[in-house]
Amino acid sequence: MTRTMARRGAQLREHILRTAKTLFLESGFERTSMDAVAARAETSKRSLYAHFPSKDALFAGIVELSRELYLEQIGVPDGDLADPVEAAARYCGRLLQVLLWTTSVQSLRMGIAEAERVPGLAAGYYESVFEMPTARLGEFLERRTVLAPATATATARALIAQTTHPDLLGCLLGVRPALPRRPDPATLEDDVDLDRIRAVAASLLPRGS
Known part of the structure; x- marks a missing residue:
């Protein structure tokens, strides 16, 4: 993996975390789905699960x-x-x-x-x-x-x-x-x-x- 790709990966990870935190605070942990996080973060479910294999890992x-x-x-x-x-x-x-x-x-x-x-x-x-x-x-x-x-x-x-x-x-x-x-x-x-x-x-x- 190149340094540029690594930076993109780190940036995407932080973007997902900040997006998920906002959703969890808005709707609660139980009512927020991984699909909703992927949609709000404007990323694919594949990318989301590559960084966080479960909602608990995301939390x-x-x-x-x-x-x-x-x-x-x-x-x-x-x-x-x-x-x-x-x-x-x-x-x-x-x-x-x-x-x-x-x-x-x-x-x-x-x-x-x-x-x-x-x-x-x-x-x-x-x-x-x-x-x-x-x-x-x-x-x-x-x-x-x-x-x-x-x-x-x-x-x-x-x-x-x-x-x-x-x-x-x-x-x-x-x-x-x-x-x-x-x-x-x-x-x-x-x-x-x-x-x-x-x-x-x-x-x-x-x-x-």
Whole structure:
């Protein structure tokens, strides 16, 4: 296979994934057929099945794509900020901003709906939106504060838990509206209560951090 053909294959795969994700969010996993995905993606069923032999494989690909997009959007705690409390707070704010985005809320609901049938895929969502951000924050706290590794990880977990609750749960249950616009660092303070997050970070991190 030539390099040009490989690029086309990778581009087609991502196009199929993005199309399938849109369809799943519109109609639900069970009600979306592979025929519908092929038609919306304007590709042949042969090409679709060459990339994804089953709908579960397609869903797994969507989870992996979502993982990459989540982590890219959230990034890592800003090491350029002199105050690690502010860096941790802004990192948690970006995480919450991404989680409250309409598309994220819909994706999480879909993962919850399929959790019993395909627990491994639902676990992939959990790893993307909680485990990996916790690991990144824990590593940052270990480097920039006096916390020992195990304590840094535990503190990161507590900080993320306290800053995402209850807003995320409210969105998932439809009690509060999701954020309709794509997450943007420029609108962070408009989209989330950063002062509350700063207060949580200050209460959990050691003084002088």
